[in-house]
Amino acid sequence: PFRITRYSQDGDLIFLPPWSLREATADADFYSTWKQAAQATGRLATIKGGALHARQFEAQSSFNIINLWTDNKNACTRVETQHLCKIFRVASPKNPYSIEAEILEYLTAQNMFLQHPELTTRYDLHPVNSDDTGIPVAIVTRYIHSNAKLWQELTAKIQHSRYPEPMRxxxxxxxxxxxxxxxxxxxxxxxxxxxxxxxxxxxxxxxxxxxxxxxxxxxxxxxxxxxxxxxxxxxxxxxxxxxxxxxxxxxxxxxxxxxxxxxxxxxxxxxxxxxxxxxxxxxxxxxxxxxxxxxxxxxxxxxxxxxxxxxxxxxxxxxxxxxxxxxxxxxxxxxxxxxxxxxxxxxxxxxxxxxxxxxxxxxxxxxxxxxxxxxxxxxxxxxxxxxxxxxxxxxxxxxxxxxxxxxxxxxxxxxxxxxxxxxxxxxxxxxxxxxxxxxxxxxxxxxxxxxxxxxxxxxxxxxxxxxxxxxxxxxx
Missing domain, CATH: 3.90.1200.10 (Aminoglycoside phosphotransferase (APH), C-terminal lobe)
Incomplete structure (x- = not known):
């Protein structure tokens, strides 16, 4: 039900291909079951044949890029997320590798797209030991809700600051x-x-x-x-x-x-x-x-x-x-x-x-x-x-x-x-x-x-x- 595309040996960009929100609900049960099974074993297989372990760390990104659009027939809304994880580079001098990244969790609450004009993100950092390289792996959960909020807020603030009311x-x-x-x-x-x-x-x-x-x-x-x-x-x-x-x-x-x-x-x-x-x-x-x-x-x-x-x-x-x-x-x-x-x-x-x-x-x-x-x-x-x-x-x-x-x-x-x-x-x-x-x-x-x-x-x-x-x- 899903396909992850990533750049080999490089985690500068985590790329999630287009998703259909109309069809996403049907995938929710699969992702929930898959995630539970993975957590039970503590080991997840990756597309490149590696494996992830469940030890978690807190991390933050340098930049986040989100694409939202509809298809030609306006049948569904599609989402593409490019997540820049430059700060995720934690390679040691003995092991100078870049980051290999995978997105493991799906957007499980699709109705949030329509209900809340906010953004929430969770970041986990996992080590991978499948090929003895010690390359860490970033796991990202993304919820996307609205667009152009900064433009509206900034313009309103400029108006407020340029023309203050008396005594205020x-x-x-x-x-x-x-x-x-x-x-x-x-x-x-x-x-x-x-x-x-x-x-x-x-x-x-x-x-x-x-x-x-x-x-x-x-x-x-x-x-x-x-x-x-x-x-x-x-x-x-x-x-x-x-x-x-x-x-x-x-x-x-x-x-x-x-x-x-x-x-x-x-x-x-x-x-x-x-x-x-x-x-x-x-x-x-x-x-x-x-x-x-x-x-x-x-x-x-x-x-x-x-x-x-x-x-x-x-x-x-x-x-x-x-x-x-x-x-x-x-x-x-x-x-x-x-x-x-x-x-x-x-x-x-x-x-x-x-x-x-x-x-x-x-x-x-x-x-x-x-x-x-x-x-x-x-x-x-x-x-x-x-x-x-x-x-x-x-x-x-x-x-x-x-x-x-x-x-x-x-x-x-x-x-x-x-x-x-x-x-x-x-x-x-x-x-x-x-x-x-x-x-x-x-x-x-x-x-x-x-x-x-x-x-x-x-x-x-x-x-x-x-x-x-x-x-x-x-x-x-």
Missing amino acids: EYSSRVTWFSILETTGKLGRLLAEFHLAMTQSRKNQLLNPETNTGDAKEKWLETILRSLNERIYQIRNVEPAQGLSPQDCKRLADFAHDLFEKIKQTEHLGLLIRTHGHAHLGQVLVSDDGLYLVNYETDSLDDEEYRLQKQSALKDLAAMMVSLQFAWSTTERNESLPVFNEILSPESEYGRHAIRKLEKFSEPQRYAPSLIDLENAFTRSYLLTIAEDASGIELLPQKNSDLENLYDFCFLLRILKEAVRDLRQLNPRFRTDLKILMNHVDGRLKRPNFEPFFNSPARFSLSPDQEPPYGMDSEFS
């Missing part, structure tokens, strides 16, 4: 610092995820390839084609709804100049295989941590593109775009015609709305800003990257190269959002264009990348020693 500014101030704490934690967890993705050395599907010239040229060719397609679609929008001809020309020139700079970058950090452009709408928040949902490209994407290594900065830039949207959602522009209609003192509703708005004012004892929010995320991300030995593989080693690559990834992401909203006739398309042109004109403040370059861990190499970048035997 302290509460809004506490809310603002809780936002900074959440985004800082998100940056740290995303960095843990990217670092773990560079540490699977034995499986070809995950093993980072060296940054060869061919790989770089192939990536640049794919990205340039995507960039031109998105700019073409933006330029074809009527000026009344889209950009003016002058803005379109500035956009094309900006993209071309930036791409030429990227071509000169020696190391692009093309190491991340699984890439879905993480954003706030894909992140859940729960009592036991943050969860990244649907971290994968669309199944309709070209298979060659799905297997191509990407830069970690694509995720970083995508998260910055998400923060831009969360912030812009709470913006007040009282010069718009709609505000003139709503806030008209001639109507009873307008007078009520004016009194309501007057209750809220800008905070006096603290100053919430978008750049502080972005820096809280990037600082945690960059420090986590810099303090790991493999982190130097992920990002360019020159500040100018890092800034150019970030600007380029940000441009790709906001163009993607604009094209998507344009196709769906989403009114947010106007916000996309505003962020896009602010980026083109340099009105957006770039996040501070100094924590990465000033980290003490980066200076552990001798002056004449080149960073590995996946070149030496350990990374090949």
